[in-house]
Amino acid sequence: MNFQFTQTDFFVLRPAILLCLFGCGILITDFFIEARQKFFNALTALIGRGFTGYALWQQQSYLKANGLPELVGLSGAITIDGFGIFFNWIFLIATALAIIISTRYLEIEQEHHGEYYALLLFAQTGMVFLATATELVTLFIGLELMALSFYVMVGFLRGDKRSNEAAVKYLLLGAFSSGMLVYGFSIFYGIANSTKLADIAQAISSRDPKDPMVFLALATTAVGLLFKIAAAPFHMWAPDAYEGAPTTITAYLSVASKAASFAFLLRIFQSPLASVRPTWEPLLGAVALLTMTLGNLAAISQTNIKRLLAYSSISHAGYILLGLVSGNQTGLKGIAVYILVYTFMNFGAFTMVVAMRNQKIIGDDIDDMAGLMVKRPAYAVLMLIFLLSLAGIPPTAGFLGKYYIFLSLIQTQHYYLAVFAVLYVAVAAYYYFRIVKVMFASEAVERGEISDSAGIRVALAVSAVFTLLIGVYPEPFLEMAQRSLFASLR
Amino acid sequence: MLDTALFYIFAALTLGGGVLTITRRSAVHSAIWLITSLLGVAGLYLLQRAEFLAGVQVILYVGGIMVLFLFVIMLVNLDQAAKEKRFSGQKWIALACVAAVALQALWFVSKGAGRFTLGQPSIAGENLGNSEHVSRVLFSQYLLPFELASILLLVAIIGAVVMAKKRI
Amino acid sequence: MHPITTVHYLFLSAALLLVGTIGVLTRRNIVVILMSIELILNAVNINLIAFSRQLGNVNGQVFAIFVITDAAAEAAVGLGILIALFRNKETVNADEVDILKW
Numbered sequence: 001m002n003f004q005f006t007q008t009d010f011f012v013l014r015p016a017i018l019l020c021l022f023g024c025g026i027l028i029t030d031f032f033i034e035a036r037q038k039f040f041n042a043l044t045a046l047i048g049r050g051f052t053g054y055a056l057w058q059q060q061s062y063l064k065a066n067g068l069p070e071l072v073g074l075s076g077a078i079t080i081d082g083f084g085i086f087f088n089w090i091f092l093i094a095t096a097l098a099i100i101i102s103t104r105y106l107e108i109e110q111e112h113h114g115e116y117y118a119l120l121l122f123a124q125t126g127m128v129f130l131a132t133a134t135e136l137v138t139l140f141i142g143l144e145l146m147a148l149s150f151y152v153m154v155g156f157l158r159g160d161k162r163s164n165e166a167a168v169k170y171l172l173l174g175a176f177s178s179g180m181l182v183y184g185f186s187i188f189y190g191i192a193n194s195t196k197l198a199d200i201a202q203a204i205s206s207r208d209p210k211d212p213m214v215f216l217a218l219a220t221t222a223v224g225l226l227f228k229i230a231a232a233p234f235h236m237w238a239p240d241a242y243e244g245a246p247t248t249i250t251a252y253l254s255v256a257s258k259a260a261s262f263a264f265l266l267r268i269f270q271s272p273l274a275s276v277r278p279t280w281e282p283l284l285g286a287v288a289l290l291t292m293t294l295g296n297l298a299a300i301s302q303t304n305i306k307r308l309l310a311y312s313s314i315s316h317a318g319y320i321l322l323g324l325v326s327g328n329q330t331g332l333k334g335i336a337v338y339i340l341v342y343t344f345m346n347f348g349a350f351t352m353v354v355a356m357r358n359q360k361i362i363g364d365d366i367d368d369m370a371g372l373m374v375k376r377p378a379y380a381v382l383m384l385i386f387l388l389s390l391a392g393i394p395p396t397a398g399f400l401g402k403y404y405i406f407l408s409l410i411q412t413q414h415y416y417l418a419v420f421a422v423l424y425v426a427v428a429a430y431y432y433f434r435i436v437k438v439m440f441a442s443e444a445v446e447r448g449e450i451s452d453s454a455g456i457r458v459a460l461a462v463s464a465v466f467t468l469l470i471g472v473y474p475e476p477f478l479e480m481a482q483r484s485l486f487a488s489l490r
Numbered sequence: 491m492l493d494t495a496l497f498y499i500f501a502a503l504t505l506g507g508g509v510l511t512i513t514r515r516s517a518v519h520s521a522i523w524l525i526t527s528l529l530g531v532a533g534l535y536l537l538q539r540a541e542f543l544a545g546v547q548v549i550l551y552v553g554g555i556m557v558l559f560l561f562v563i564m565l566v567n568l569d570q571a572a573k574e575k576r577f578s579g580q581k582w583i584a585l586a587c588v589a590a591v592a593l594q595a596l597w598f599v600s601k602g603a604g605r606f607t608l609g610q611p612s613i614a615g616e617n618l619g620n621s622e623h624v625s626r627v628l629f630s631q632y633l634l635p636f637e638l639a640s641i642l643l644l645v646a647i648i649g650a651v652v653m654a655k656k657r658i
Numbered sequence: 659m660h661p662i663t664t665v666h667y668l669f670l671s672a673a674l675l676l677v678g679t680i681g682v683l684t685r686r687n688i689v690v691i692l693m694s695i696e697l698i699l700n701a702v703n704i705n706l707i708a709f710s711r712q713l714g715n716v717n718g719q720v721f722a723i724f725v726i727t728d729a730a731a732e733a734a735v736g737l738g739i740l741i742a743l744f745r746n747k748e749t750v751n752a753d754e755v756d757i758l759k760w
Contacts, residue, residue, distance in 0.1 A: 005633075013634075020641055027648070077634050113658050115648050122645050129638065137635040137724055144728045145642045148735055152649035155739050164743040167653075171739055172691050175732050176682050179698035182725060183675060186702050189718055190709035497662045501670050504704075508674055508697050512681030517689045524693045531700050534667070538711045540719050543703075550726055555696070555733050562737040563689055566744040584683030588676060628720050639727050646731035653738030656745075 011062070012073030012080050014055040015088065016128045022048030023121035030114025038112040039103045042455075045117040049096045056092065060085050076196050077135040084132035086336060086484035087263040090343050091127045091256055095120055097347055097462065098252035100455035101354050105248050108357055108451060109157055116156060120252070123149035127260035134267070136185045136195040143181070143228075143264065147174050150257060154245040166244025173227065173237040181224025187217035188272060197271045205275035214276060221268060222280065228261035231321060232291040235314050239298075242310035247357060247364065250306055251350030254313045255343045262320060262339060266332075269324060270486060277327070285325045289420055291318030296427045305353055306364045308431065309346070312390060315428065316342055319405055322417060326408040329485065334404030336481035341397040341470055345389040348463030351456060352383045358451040366435055371444025379450060380439045382464050387432040389467045392425050397470035496537055503530030517563045525556050542621040667708035674701035688743075692736050699729045 010017075025048075026041050033040050059080050063071060070081035098120060106112040122145060129142025151174065155167025189195055191213055192203035204214055223234065230238035242250045273280065295315030302308035316338075323335035356363030373380040389398035402425065409418040470477050507527025514520045528551045535544035628636060652658060674697055681694025703722045710718030 023641075024644075074634050075631065113652070115652050115658065119645065119648065122641060125638075125641060137632055137721055138638065141635045141638045141642060141724060141728070144731065145638065145645060148642065148645050148649060148731055151735055151739065152645070152652055155653060155742060158653065158742050159746065161743075161746045164739065164746055167739045168688060168743055171732075171736050172682070172688065172695075175692075175695045175736065176679075176698070178728075178732075179678070179695055179702065182728075183698070183702045183705065186705040186709065186718075186721070189706065189721065190712070193709075193713045193715055193717075195717060195721065494662050497666065501666075504670065504700075505673055505677065508677040511693055511697065512677060512685060512690065517687055520687075520690050520693055524696065527697065528700065531704060534670075534704060535707055537662075538667070538707045540707050540710065540722075543707065543719050543722055546723060546726060547703075550730060551696075555730055558733055558737060559689065559693065562740060565741065584680065587683065588680050591676060591679075623716050624719055624723075627716050628723065631717070632720050632724075635724055639724060642727065642731050646734045649735040650738035653735070653742045 008071070009073045011059070012071060012078050012132075015052045015059070016125050018048060018051045018055055019121050019125045019128065022051070023118045023125070026114050026118045026121070030118075033114070035112075038106075038114065041114045041117045042099050042103050045099050045121060046096065048121060049092060049099070053092055056085065056088050072134075076198070077138050078129075078132050079134045080132055081486070082483040083263070083267075083486060086480060087131035087259060087339075088128055090259050090340060091124050091131070094252060094256040094259070094343055094347065095124045097351075097459045098248060098256070101251070101351050101459045102248045103455055104451060104453035105246065105354050105357060108359060109160075109246065111157055111159075111246075116153065119149045119153050123153070123252075124256070127256060127263075130260045131263040131267075134197045134271075136188060136197070136200075139264065140178075140182055140185060144178060146257065146260060147178065150174075150249075150253060153249045154241055154253070156249065157246050160244075162244040163246065164244075166241045170237055170241040177224045177227030177234070179224075180220045180227070184217045184219075184221030184224060187213060187220070191217065197267070200272040201274060204272055209276050209279060215279070218273060218276060218280060221273075222283070225261070225265045225268060226287060229258060229265060229317050229321075230314050231287050231317050232294040232314065235291065235294065238314055239307050239310040242313075243304060243306045243364070247306065247350060247354045250310075251347050251354065254309070254350060255347050258313065258317065259339050259343060262317075262335070266324065266335070281325055281327070284321055285414065285417055288318045288321035288325055289417060291315065291321065292421065292424045296424045296431075299431045300427070302431075303366055304364055305366050305369070305435065306350075308366070308435075309349055309353075312428065312431070313346060315424065316346070316390075319402065319421065322409060322414075322421060323405050325417065326405075326412040326414055328408055328412055330404055330411055331408030332485055333478070333481045334401065334408055336484045337404055337470075337474075337477065338401030340477060340481070341389070341401045341467070344463045344466040344470070345386050345396075345398055348382065348386040348460060348467060349390065351459050351463065352379065352386070355379065355450050355452050355456050355460075358449055366438055367442075367445070369435060369439050370442040372439040374444045376450055379452075379460075382460050383439060384436060385464050385467055387436055389471070391429045391432045393429070395468070395471045397467050397474075400471060400474055493537060496533070500530045500533035500537065503527065504534065505530075518560070521556060521559050521563060524559075525552055528552050528556070542624050664708045664712040667704055671701040671704040671708070674698075674704065688740055689737075692733065692740075696729060696733070699725055 022044060026044050029044060030041060070079050072079050099117065106116065126142045126146030126149065129138055130146065133139045133142055151167055151171045154170050155163050157163035188200050192200040194200065207214055227234040242254060245253060292315050295311045295318060299308050299311035302311060320335055320338050323331040323338065353364055356368050361368060385396060389396035392398040392402040406418055406421060409421065504527050507523045507530055510523035511520045511527060514523060528547060532544045532547040535547060678694045678697035678701060681697065682691055685691050685694065702725055706718040706722045710716060
């Protein structure tokens with residue numbers, strides 16, 4: 001067997017190579033940086049982001065210039081297509097935002113170390129492979145790279161018991177779900193005698209759909225993947241991990257990890273498992289319904305805002321799954337739009353929680369937001385935008401995502417699911433409105449100052465601008481979503 | 491004939507070790523039984539002519555990972571844990587789930603081995619476990635995950651140091 | 659006695675997967691839960707090796723090497739987090755890890 005590392009392979013891998021280089025670079029330069037100047041690490045990480053973005057842009061324009069649907073590297077292990085590039089942009093934006101909101105927060109927590117930024121970059125490396133790899137072993141290692149980085153980052157506040165506990169729970173359930181997932185992968189290999197997704201798709205489609213081997217592979221893989229996106233009944237790690245983690249990591253986890261897991265899930269369900277769609281479609285429909293029910297109902301009674309947003313993000317995962325259940329072009333486009341919108345609105349909401357943290361309070365109680373309108377009207381209005389969007393009220397972007405999902409459900413005649421999905425929008429509006437009420441109607445309580453930094457302001461501004469922009473001027477973003485579909489569906 | 495007998499011996503070691511691992515009261519005993527189970531798995535590798543992997547299993551799993559486990563068990567005080575009850579309150583829910591899965595497995599068994607069709611063999615695996623053969627595939631077809639695994643191990647090192655060290 | 663086929667190995671690995679799953683779901687001691695996860699990963703490896711022999715293809719063995727690597731990495735991080743937890747709380751029981759609602 002001949003093997004050569006070609007120019008194309010290098011071109012395909014460049015964003016990931018740059019990420020690793022900057023990650024290792026931060027680990028080394030961290031030694032020479034005084035404790036008070038740790039923000040240099042954030043700067044290095046941001047520069048790394050710039051380079052990665054440039055490499056990504058080059059890939060995108062190369063595909064466009066040559067009119068190629070995809071670019072295959074390393075003899076089929078990596079496929080750069082519209083889908084991968086779309087998700088890579090989301091990871092890039094989410095990581096950049098996470099870096100700029102972290103500096104001030106970590107200083108308050110007195111855990112400002114270079115390793116934090118390196119782990120952020122390594123986690124993003126894993127995500128890059130989750131979105132672009134088309135071979136089981138690479139997907140598995142990419143997933144573990146992301147997951148391990150997150151376990152450590154969730155437990156990064158080592159002196160804080162809540163952070164320790166969150167890390168332990170996340171690690172135990174995460175490792176368990178990875179085990180299930182890779183069990184499914186091993187059966188894929190047995191079925192297809194190959195670890196490439198394209199070969200597996202072919203092998204499965206040539207089999208009887210009731211084959212027990214296929215069913216076993218589907219069941220274990222689905223359990224692993226549903227764990228990763230925190231769909232019910234495999235969601236129990238999410239509220240704990242979200243609440244105990246450093247808030248900056250909660251923001252990053254809820255956005256980037258979810259997007260990466262969805263990219264992974266979409267690829268597995270639409271490529272190797274596409275031919276057994278009749279088996280998994282009703283199952284996923286039931287899971288989506290259960291996820292929305294549990295997420296929305298559990299969110300109602302929460303008093304901790306991180307926990308409330310955790311349950312709300314579980315219910316959002318249910319909505320996104322509905323797009324896959326309907327499975328037509330509108331639905332898949334809806335998923336892409338939804339994930340893009342969700343990135344900005346959810347990140348914005350969590351950034352507000354980061355800003356509430358100061359020397360005196362943790363700032364994750366809903367009551368900590370009391371009277372925000374009187375104290376800092378600008379922040380209250382921004383939070384209002386994010387909450388309206390999360391609830392899916394026009395003209396914010398959240399409406400657009402839900403609109404496409406509902407439309408696709410009606411097009412494919414899933415009327416029951418559509419009715420429930422609309423019903424739960426009302427439930428969700430209720431608990432988001434509780435936060436709004438506390439901000440606007442309650443008396444201001446003396447809880448110390450909002451600890452804003454330039455980074456937090458920029459992150460809030462970017463999130464708010466995009467949340468509104470996608471809502472009122474959606475055309476370019478819909479165009480982006482269209483290009484992110486797999487070639488067979490375009 | 492010998493192969494059949496050896497398979498059942500190693501399978502019994504693996505499964506018996508596994509069952510004892512999850513039922514022993516003391517974590518040290520669990521670890522010892524897990525080592526037994528892992529050695530049984532290494533024997534199965536030998537039977538399947540994966541000699542290189544059998545070596546890796548013994549050196550890395552038994553010699554590396556399990557020693558790490560034992561270190562941690564000794565480090566954190568487990569005398570107290572040994573006196574408490576072993577199973578959590580979720581026991582019955584868990585056992586119900588597991589019974590459902592076991593019934594499903596039994597159904598598959600009753601359907602017989604004929605229902606399990608595997609992929610088509612490609613080449614005759616004469617020198618399958620040969621480390622040369624493994625390394626050829628590892629460093630050509632799986633070069634990318636191999637490089638990626640180095641980053642994974644780096645993250646694991648960082649993680650272990652960040653978590654376990656008092657002051658970074 | 660019957661000759662041993664790949665399906666025998668598949669059933670053995672399914673049984674080991676079940677044992678590991680029971681361990682994860684029912685045990686309270688975090689170290690034992692981590693060991694149960696190791697059992698699950700070994701079930702995966704038995705599958706991979708059996709398929710590798712059956713298919714006359716060494717890819718499965720290479721996959722198994724990656725699974726072992728991942729098991730090592732997970733164990734290192736998991737035990738590290740456990741030490742951090744123990745330093746603050748002096749318990750390794752999952753039930754007592756209860757500041758966050760379980």
